[in-house]
Amino acid sequence: DIQLLDDDEQAEQMNGEDGWEFVPLKGKMIGIRTSTMDDKHMAIELLVVYAQVLEAAFAPFVANIMEKIALPGLAFFFHDPVRYISAKLVPQLLSSYKKAYGCPSNELAGLWAATVGKLLEVLSAEPSIETLAEMYQCFYESVEVVGKNCLTSVHMNGFIDSVHSTIEDYQTRVTHRAEEKAGATADDVEDEAEEIEREIEDDQTLLSDMNKAFHSIFKNHGATFLPAWERLMTTYQSFLTSKDPTQRQWGLCILDDVLEYCGPESNRYANYITQPLIDGCRDPSAAIRQAAAYGIGVAARHG
Known part of the structure; x- marks a missing residue:
C-alpha cells in the first residue's frame, strides 16, 4: 500500500501503525506499508524455491509469473528486497522452461525475447550500486541459462x-x-573510514x-x-x-x-x-x- 500525504501531521498519525515508512517528496510525504512489501518479498522467494525444486514441472506457470511478477519486480523501486529476489527468480524461470522444452526451442526463445529487453532496461536505469550489481548478476545468469547466440x-x-x-x-x-x-x-x-570501505566494497x-x-x-x-x-x-x-x-x-x-x-x-x-x-x-x-x-x-x- 502507498499513500500520498499532504503534511507531517498525517504522517505522524499513521506512523503509530506498524509497518509504515515515510519519505519526503516536494513538500509532501509518501507513506509505504512495508509489511505488505515484506509479504510480497516472501511470496516471490517461495516462487524461486518452487522453480528450483520442481524444475520442468513448473513450466506451465512460468510465462505468467515472468510477465506478471518477476519482470515488474525488477523495477519495483519501493522495496529493494523485492527487486533482489525478483532478480533471483528470472533465471530460475528460464531454467524451468529450458528443462521442460529444451534448448533451442520455440518456447524458450519466446520467453527470452520477452525478457531480455527488460533486463537490459533495468541495467541502464538503476541508480543504486548494490541493486545494479544484483541486476548484472540476473543478466549473466540468464544468458548462461539460454546459452549460445541468445x-x-x-x-x-x-x-x-x-x-x-x-x-x-x-x-x-x-x-x-x-x-x-x-x-x-x-x-x-x-571517522569516515568504515563508510568509505563499504563504498569501495560495493564498487568492487x-x-x-x-x-x-x-x-x-x-x-x-x-x-x-x-x-x-x-x-x-x-x-x-x-x-x-x-x-x-x-x-x-x-x-x-x-x-x-x-x-x-x-x-x-x-x-x-x-x-x-x-x-x-x-x-x-x-x-x-x-x-x-x-x-x-x-x-x-x-x-x-x-x-
Whole structure:
C-alpha cells in the first residue's frame, strides 16, 4: 500500500501503525506499508524455491509469473528486497522452461525475447550500486541459462551502453573519494573510514558482476561480441594502466575472455594485450598475477 500525504501531521498519525515508512517528496510525504512489501518479498522467494525444486514441472506457470511478477519486480523501486529476489527468480524461470522444452526451442526463445529487453532496461536505469550489481548478476545468469547466440547485435550494443554509463558513474565516485580524501583531516579520515570501505566494497562487487556478464557473453557468442565490445576500448586501456589494482584486474579478466573465446580473432588486439599481460605477471597483487598468467596460457592454447 502507498499513500500520498499532504503534511507531517498525517504522517505522524499513521506512523503509530506498524509497518509504515515515510519519505519526503516536494513538500509532501509518501507513506509505504512495508509489511505488505515484506509479504510480497516472501511470496516471490517461495516462487524461486518452487522453480528450483520442481524444475520442468513448473513450466506451465512460468510465462505468467515472468510477465506478471518477476519482470515488474525488477523495477519495483519501493522495496529493494523485492527487486533482489525478483532478480533471483528470472533465471530460475528460464531454467524451468529450458528443462521442460529444451534448448533451442520455440518456447524458450519466446520467453527470452520477452525478457531480455527488460533486463537490459533495468541495467541502464538503476541508480543504486548494490541493486545494479544484483541486476548484472540476473543478466549473466540468464544468458548462461539460454546459452549460445541468445543475444542479437542490438542486445550486445544495449549491454555496452549500460556498461559505459555504469563505468562513467563508477569513475566519478572514485574521483570524488580521492578528492575528499585529499581535503580531509586525519580525524575526518578516521571517522569516515568504515563508510568509505563499504563504498569501495560495493564498487568492487559491481565490477565483479559486470565482469561476469562480459565473460558470459564472450563464452556464448565468441567473436560476434567484438564489434560491440570494441566501443569501450579506451576504457579497457585506462583500467589496465590504472593505479587501482581492482581496475587493473578487471581489465585483465576481460582480455582473458577475448583470448579464450575469440581465438585467432584476438590477434588484432595484440598491441593492446601483450604488454598488460607481461606487466601483470610482475604486479604486486597476486590476483592480477594470476589473471595475467591465465591470459598467457589461453593465448598459447587458443590464440
